[in-house]
Amino acid sequence: MGRIIEEIYVWRLPVRLYHWINAFSIVALMITGLYIASPVINPPLGEAVWQHNFVMWRYVHYCVAFVFIGNFLYRMYYALLSDDKYAKFAGFRPWSPGWWGKPFREQVESYLFLRQDEPNYVAHNPVAALANFIFIFCGSTFMILTGLAMYAENRPGSFLDAAFGWILPLFGSSYNLHYAHHIVAWVFPFYVIMHLYAVFRHDIVDRTSVTSSIITGYKHKVEDEAAA
Numbered sequence: 001m002g003r004i005i006e007e008i009y010v011w012r013l014p015v016r017l018y019h020w021i022n023a024f025s026i027v028a029l030m031i032t033g034l035y036i037a038s039p040v041i042n043p044p045l046g047e048a049v050w051q052h053n054f055v056m057w058r059y060v061h062y063c064v065a066f067v068f069i070g071n072f073l074y075r076m077y078y079a080l081l082s083d084d085k086y087a088k089f090a091g092f093r094p095w096s097p098g099w100w101g102k103p104f105r106e107q108v109e110s111y112l113f114l115r116q117d118e119p120n121y122v123a124h125n126p127v128a129a130l131a132n133f134i135f136i137f138c139g140s141t142f143m144i145l146t147g148l149a150m151y152a153e154n155r156p157g158s159f160l161d162a163a164f165g166w167i168l169p170l171f172g173s174s175y176n177l178h179y180a181h182h183i184v185a186w187v188f189p190f191y192v193i194m195h196l197y198a199v200f201r202h203d204i205v206d207r208t209s210v211t212s213s214i215i216t217g218y219k220h221k222v223e224d225e226a227a228a
Helices: 013-037 053-081 102-111 126-153 159-164 167-171 174-185 187-205 210-216
Strands: 002-009 218-225
Touching (some): 013 187, 013 210, 053 126, 102 187, 126 159, 126 174, 126 187, 187 210, 210 218
16 A cells, blocks of 8 residues: 655745744733733732732733734735635635535534544635634634723723724623633633644544644645555
8 A cells, every 4th residue: 555645835934924923922812811810929018119020911911912913914914915825715605505514514523533534625624714713813803802992991092092992881891891801812722722633633634744734834635545
């Protein structure tokens, strides 16, 4: 039994850079956000004006948040205006009856080990596309808008207050806004677990080198060939 390996250049450098910047940003935002929500290092006794530990955590959170926002906007720009067919929004078609039909069902069954054959897709399969849309696009949009609204609270009359101040009344209070921001943040660790499971499973089952593809850009299409 021989093997035919075809290399396909799927993820261009801009997409790979976005992926890793986004990954590191999410980790940093979760760590600093959890500390801000519930500090585990109690400040020493003394005047609060001399304590800078908590301020530094907030400062790092804000800095990484703006990197996250810039990276997200860049990815949207690239998806809309680039000629990269694998990076465009065209792969996600929830309005298409066929998209929710057999391909989607087969991929779910494959993830649950209810079928032996593995559907092959060059870029994202239907399940991955849906997960990215819900968790990455919708989740990031929510976190960015609520985060900027909270940031604008401390800057009344500023440009950010004028641009995002309308979000606070939608939640009824500052507490509700902060609480919603904190709760939705937990969808990202859940997504990361799902994402890692799917990626490693693809590498093991269909041998498409999904894990290394986000570093090299190349995915391997592997087919078995009977020995002559």
